[in-house]
Amino acid sequence: MTSYLELSKITKTYGNFTALDNVSLSVEKGEFVTFLGPSGSGKTTTLMIIAGFEKASGGAVQVGGRSITELAPHERNIGIVFQNYALFPHKTAVENVYFPLQMRGVGRDQGLRQAEDMLSLVGLKGFGHRHPKELSGGQQQRVALARALVFEPSLLLLDEPLGALDKNLREQMQIEIKRIQRSLGVTTIFVTHDQSEAMSMSDRIVVFEKGRIEQCAAPLDIYHRPQTSFVAAFIGESNLIPATIGSAAGKTAENPTLGAFDYAASDNVLSDGQAVTLLIRPEHIKLSRNPIEGRQNIRMTVETIVNYGDNALVIGRAGDIPMRVRVLGADVVIIREGQECCISWTPESVFVITK
Amino acid sequence: MGMSLSRLTEKTNIWPWLLLAPLGIYMLVFFVVPLADVAIMSVTDPRVSLANYQKVLTGALYQRVFINTFLTAAFVTLCCLAVGYPLAYLMAHSKPRTAMLILLLVTMSFWTSFLVRTYSWMVLLGNNGPLIAFLQMMGIEQLPQLLFTRFSSTLAMVHILAPYMIMNIFSVMKKIDPALIRSAESLGAKGWSLFRHVYLPLTAPGIANGSVLVFVICLGFYVTPVLLGSPREQMIAGLIGHQIDEFLAFGLGSAMAMVLLFVTLIILTIYHRRFGLDKLWG
Amino acid sequence: MNTFMRWAGILVVIFIAAPLVIVVPMSFSSANSLQFPPPGYWFGYYRAYFTNPDWLIPTWNSVIIATATTILTMVLVVPATFALVRHKFRGKSAADVMMLMPLAVPHIVMAVGYYSYFGDLGLVHSHLGVILAHTCLSVPIAFLVLSANLKGFDRNLERAAQSLGASPTRTFIHITLPILRPGLIISALFAFVQSFDETVVAIFISGRDAATLPRKMFDSIRQEADPVIAVISTLLFLLVMVGIAAPYFASALRSRAPKPSRPPAGAH
Numbered sequence: 001m002t003s004y005l006e007l008s009k010i011t012k013t014y015g016n017f018t019a020l021d022n023v024s025l026s027v028e029k030g031e032f033v034t035f036l037g038p039s040g041s042g043k044t045t046t047l048m049i050i051a052g053f054e055k056a057s058g059g060a061v062q063v064g065g066r067s068i069t070e071l072a073p074h075e076r077n078i079g080i081v082f083q084n085y086a087l088f089p090h091k092t093a094v095e096n097v098y099f100p101l102q103m104r105g106v107g108r109d110q111g112l113r114q115a116e117d118m119l120s121l122v123g124l125k126g127f128g129h130r131h132p133k134e135l136s137g138g139q140q141q142r143v144a145l146a147r148a149l150v151f152e153p154s155l156l157l158l159d160e161p162l163g164a165l166d167k168n169l170r171e172q173m174q175i176e177i178k179r180i181q182r183s184l185g186v187t188t189i190f191v192t193h194d195q196s197e198a199m200s201m202s203d204r205i206v207v208f209e210k211g212r213i214e215q216c217a218a219p220l221d222i223y224h225r226p227q228t229s230f231v232a233a234f235i236g237e238s239n240l241i242p243a244t245i246g247s248a249a250g251k252t253a254e255n256p257t258l259g260a261f262d263y264a265a266s267d268n269v270l271s272d273g274q275a276v277t278l279l280i281r282p283e284h285i286k287l288s289r290n291p292i293e294g295r296q297n298i299r300m301t302v303e304t305i306v307n308y309g310d311n312a313l314v315i316g317r318a319g320d321i322p323m324r325v326r327v328l329g330a331d332v333v334i335i336r337e338g339q340e341c342c343i344s345w346t347p348e349s350v351f352v353i354t355k
Numbered sequence: 356m357g358m359s360l361s362r363l364t365e366k367t368n369i370w371p372w373l374l375l376a377p378l379g380i381y382m383l384v385f386f387v388v389p390l391a392d393v394a395i396m397s398v399t400d401p402r403v404s405l406a407n408y409q410k411v412l413t414g415a416l417y418q419r420v421f422i423n424t425f426l427t428a429a430f431v432t433l434c435c436l437a438v439g440y441p442l443a444y445l446m447a448h449s450k451p452r453t454a455m456l457i458l459l460l461v462t463m464s465f466w467t468s469f470l471v472r473t474y475s476w477m478v479l480l481g482n483n484g485p486l487i488a489f490l491q492m493m494g495i496e497q498l499p500q501l502l503f504t505r506f507s508s509t510l511a512m513v514h515i516l517a518p519y520m521i522m523n524i525f526s527v528m529k530k531i532d533p534a535l536i537r538s539a540e541s542l543g544a545k546g547w548s549l550f551r552h553v554y555l556p557l558t559a560p561g562i563a564n565g566s567v568l569v570f571v572i573c574l575g576f577y578v579t580p581v582l583l584g585s586p587r588e589q590m591i592a593g594l595i596g597h598q599i600d601e602f603l604a605f606g607l608g609s610a611m612a613m614v615l616l617f618v619t620l621i622i623l624t625i626y627h628r629r630f631g632l633d634k635l636w637g
Numbered sequence: 638m639n640t641f642m643r644w645a646g647i648l649v650v651i652f653i654a655a656p657l658v659i660v661v662p663m664s665f666s667s668a669n670s671l672q673f674p675p676p677g678y679w680f681g682y683y684r685a686y687f688t689n690p691d692w693l694i695p696t697w698n699s700v701i702i703a704t705a706t707t708i709l710t711m712v713l714v715v716p717a718t719f720a721l722v723r724h725k726f727r728g729k730s731a732a733d734v735m736m737l738m739p740l741a742v743p744h745i746v747m748a749v750g751y752y753s754y755f756g757d758l759g760l761v762h763s764h765l766g767v768i769l770a771h772t773c774l775s776v777p778i779a780f781l782v783l784s785a786n787l788k789g790f791d792r793n794l795e796r797a798a799q800s801l802g803a804s805p806t807r808t809f810i811h812i813t814l815p816i817l818r819p820g821l822i823i824s825a826l827f828a829f830v831q832s833f834d835e836t837v838v839a840i841f842i843s844g845r846d847a848a849t850l851p852r853k854m855f856d857s858i859r860q861e862a863d864p865v866i867a868v869i870s871t872l873l874f875l876l877v878m879v880g881i882a883a884p885y886f887a888s889a890l891r892s893r894a895p896k897p898s899r900p901p902a903g904a905h
Contacts, residue, residue, distance in 0.1 A: 073799040086797035100801035374720035378713040389750030445646030471870040475656035483672035575743025592745040
């Protein structure tokens, strides 16, 4: 039984450069999957291969059990929203939305009516007669979305569509896109380099790095159970401590300067003496003057305190290892820069990464 | 690269050639061949020899015409600069309305056929024209001959070519960040030294562009010198026309044309190496 | 510095404007020679122009030649520009420079070449000869304008159209062409004006039968300075004014910042 969208062993090379290396991925019908990664990681290239604008050097793409690898872009029935929206400047909003219907032979009257309905769905009732340049960024975004959805595509691709919007509008559009996607149940691939966007919108996140998929999992799993130190460092803030497994049975790891760490669990089978990386999220660390009973304590010298109002980031050093601690705004008053303090956590907060 | 069309191209790489072929063949047949014809005539007419070039390069008449052409082109370029720089400055530093009106005027002059402009100067400088009338009014007895002199053709060429200079300098000037000038002022530059050390270097690309363009066009200018200039002080293009038209001396005319072409291409090649040709006309 | 520049600028404005406006009163002059200010005014020379076949035929020739040149230029340049802007291939930069070469060659040099070459081909004194020659001279100008437009074209628009179900051909017809239309029109206009104004090549190859308006004007100025030239000058000037002012007003109505266009320079 194959999934709705199936990428199998996609590779893409430009001369000697490998842009995509053996990328395989399954997406279920109706899922909202986000491609996340730094620029040049291969996420956009993958999207372009799904859309048909780039030809893979190897591998296959299937949608609904049918191979589309050899199809031209216009035969694929895939809706795309581009980063710059790519609205046709010589057509009004409603004509833009009507365009895919026109290409499918839908008559003008019926097509325009359908386009108007779609515009209503994205909250642009009454804006149909305007040209793109007479619309705000957010409105253009909605037209682009309506245009990509009106022909009931088998797949919706969103290429960093929120990048050009300011922060407030971006949050509003995140909610809006999610609502529309749910109501239509369309399978969606969303490309972004913004992790909070990925976290808030996705059913699953695919993290790309250097042309490979680093990890593919639900947002909270990506955050709490990263499989590689790249993912741990890329998503959220992290303290990454190099260590070796002291005793796999006793669930302890050793760092030469900081000593022994207890951990609660790992997703991998570990063996004694194995080199690993320990992840402790800054918000899982408590800051205090004195050691706290029942937690693992080490001493840290505070170097910088960055205040955000409701919370603060305390940056310091434990031995030679830089540490970051996220504390509530009220708690930060107990320490000053240059002071020594105690930081502590529980074994449940320590996650062992093997790669 | 997009488009399945261009994907095909990446594989076969035949598309660009197919699209270019009609124009390429056309240019070969109707541009390269006639040009080659000039080159061939210059060494074969009336017989195969380099005699034409020897004549053109060493004959006193031809030398004088070449030197005259060069000096005229250089002088016209300087005049265009003297005329164009202040105007471009005025355009770049006056209110948008004024700037647009001047731009409109320059554009209009630019688009007006240079035959029309040449004719206008004939009227202005003619014996029954306003300038002579003005001189008469001032009580000047010995009226100078203005028309059909080096003066009239130079003046008209400056008028015809100045828009090239103005447009080029203006397009550079309006891109200068005012903050740059302010910061130079805050650093103590003012007046002449501000102009000399900040403004002038910033506008230099426009000056270079405009000057090369004006100089090169002026070198090969035919119509205005022929109509307004003194028959005794011809420029090279006029002389070429004369050889062909009057004497049917194709060999000699072609040799002169080749020398003119050679000089023009040398100047443009130097320019191309430094800035790129597409910028000159862009 | 500033005041000096200002006054110098004002003088230059007068220098540039005076010759442009002087032809207008001249065209209504009642004098039969170049006299300014005119002794009296009438419409005689307008009648002379509009009734004299010696003037009307060259005007008509120019219109035919410029129109044909424009069409031929666009047919050749549009595909070539797409090739040069959108594709990377070996020899592309050489081809780019080749496209501009006719601008670098002084017209008098080309005129000598055409005079001899078209003589051999039997194309002198024919419309076709002038059209073929003018097309060569218009190619670089049309190319410069069009390629600037095409470089600024957002390829995502075409990708979007294709993702929405338009085949490459339909994408070209429904999206690429309409969006490129202003660029195409301006580029064609430049080709037309270049041909309509071209004098040197026309003097040498158009002969009597295909004499263009500039050639006729040149001959006339050279021989007798017929005041009808003032009429033609006024009409041409008027045409330029309409051509330049119209886009100004159109864009002013749409409240967009206008930018007067200029043709790339040819060697006169």
